[in-house]
Amino acid sequence: MATFNYTSDYFWRLALAHDPKNPMQLELHPGLNCGLYRCQYCFGHGQPLNPGRYLSAGEYEAIAESLGNSRPTVIISGIATEPLTHPDPAGILRAFRSRGFPVGLYTKGHNLNTQVREALVDGPGECFVTVSIDAGTSIDYKRIHNIASSKNEEMVHAASFENILDNIRALSTLKREHKPDLKLRASILVFEEMAQPGKLADAVRLLQDDVDLIRVAIAQDRNDGQRLDTLPQDREALLAQFSLEFSNNPKVAILTNSNTPTRSTAFKRCIVQRTQVTIDKSGNVFPCPQVALAPYENLKLGNVRDLSLPEILDSDRRKSMFDMDIDTEMRCRICDRKDEAINASVSGHFEAFNKILPDVIESPAQDNPSQILFRSR
Ligand SMILES: C[S@@+](CC[C@H](N)C(=O)[O-])C[C@H]1O[C@@H](n2cnc3c(N)ncnc32)[C@H](O)[C@@H]1O
């Protein structure tokens, strides 16, 4: 029996109708490293970056300009780096903020300095910042992020819990004065420290006056397949307990479905790559944030120093990947939670037509989901 679901059918059609030249999301990974942070849980832990000189703020201006009237949401983050370790992060922010792109920054916050804060609040348009904090005390903060010791006092101070809180407070004050619509969020991945009674409540108390939202979740397995032994044990019950505990606090959002750290294998095709791309620090373009690393060079779509971003977006190379099998051809299966949810939500549609029209699927010339869609009406 095949199942049919109107919602998945709608999103499937929407994705196929989407113009690949006009992405919804452009993610940038400008960071050079992580400073003193060596987070053991990190998605990209231990995985090498692609080689190459980093893009200057001027080159980011050229990328922004090359997009013409297209205005994807620009996410400034990393998969194995901290974005604010770029020498001129304020320049990157201004390149996109000044042109009216919606901009989101994901950061540890240790380099959230005056220039960066001012660039974030300068001008109209959507802007959101998520500081990943994962701890509520100085000792837990240092342990969870495996902060390296250093003789460089400035770096040690920057990576201290106290400095992160100061930076959040300074951004919060600036936001209230100049850009109240900036969304300032804290994200907390729960490890065994935060699972202890009262710890999350203490962290929430410290943060809630300065942030708009505190997002709480369990970490996914690392992209090398490793799971940390510091994940809490009964994760489902813990998240349910947090949900109850903070049910009256509108600033706390518990991702109750994040209890399973393993990746879903319920879908075979990647539909989100039709609407997004990621550029690593050296200008290499990839179909998603998780694969912008040397082990996934097979998925590289091109480099903005060789071809313009619109040319890469419209390339046959990129479009040929849309119909590839994730396990056998793309060889990734490391979607982040958002992309996994999107791919899984339309998989029923693909599988349904897979079952209805096996002869169509078996024919290489017609192994194209859009044809399957139209033939099956
Ligand atoms: C990879 S980090 C890069 C940006 C920055 N260095 C930071 O840590 O915020 C981007 C986001 O991914 C989250 N993250 C990292 N490893 C994760 C994992 N294994 N599961 C879930 N989220 C993870 C971080 O907490 C952060 O919010």
Ligand code: SF4
């Ligand atoms: S979570 Fe962020 S800061 Fe920590 S190692 Fe990963 S990229 Fe670096």
